[in-house]
Amino acid sequence: MKQFAIKRLYSYFETTSQEAKDNIFDEKIATFDEELRVLLEKYDFRYICDDTRFITAQQMSVQKCEQCNHLMVNRDKNPMRFNKEDLWIDLDTDYNFIIWDGGSYEGKELCMDCLPIGHRWGYSS
Numbered sequence: 220m221k222q223f224a225i226k227r228l229y230s231y232f233e234t235t236s237q238e239a240k241d242n243i244f245d246e247k248i249a250t251f252d253e254e255l256r257v258l259l260e261k262y263d264f265r266y267i268c269d270d271t272r273f274i275t276a277q278q279m280s281v282q283k284c285e286q287c288n289h290l291m292v293n294r295d296k297n298p299m300r301f302n303k304e305d306l307w308i309d310l311d312t313d314y315n316f317i318i319w320d321g322g323s324y325e326g327k328e329l330c331m332d333c334l335p336i337g338h339r340w341g342y343s344s
């Protein structure tokens with residue numbers, strides 16, 4: 220029986236609001252996209268689509284966990300997570316496993332996996 224295997228790929232890079240405003244990495248993204256398409260074809264994948272969203276780190280309390288470097292949203296500072304209308308995508312549904320929950324603990328910003336179990340935003344709490 221025929222099947223279609225759909226593969227999703229997530230990645231990110233760090234930039235600044237000014238760099239985003241000035242589009243200084245447009246060429247870098249275009250070159251990457253073209254190389255990715257060539258690589259996909261090499262392995263008989265058919266390219267369908269991609270998109271790039273910019274998340275204002277400070278405004279949305281998104282950062283890397285100070286212990287493991289995983290992307291996280293500090294729910295102590297942003298309990299509502301993301302505003303779907305602002306980003307045109309539902310980060311809470313589509314990216315929930317990319318940007319984990321996290322919180323503040325003993326002066327550190329930690330993801331849900333690194334927070335103690337008893338913490339409000341800890342993984343097992």
Ligand SMILES: [Zn+2]
Nearest residue numbers: 284287330333
């Ligand atoms: Zn962590």
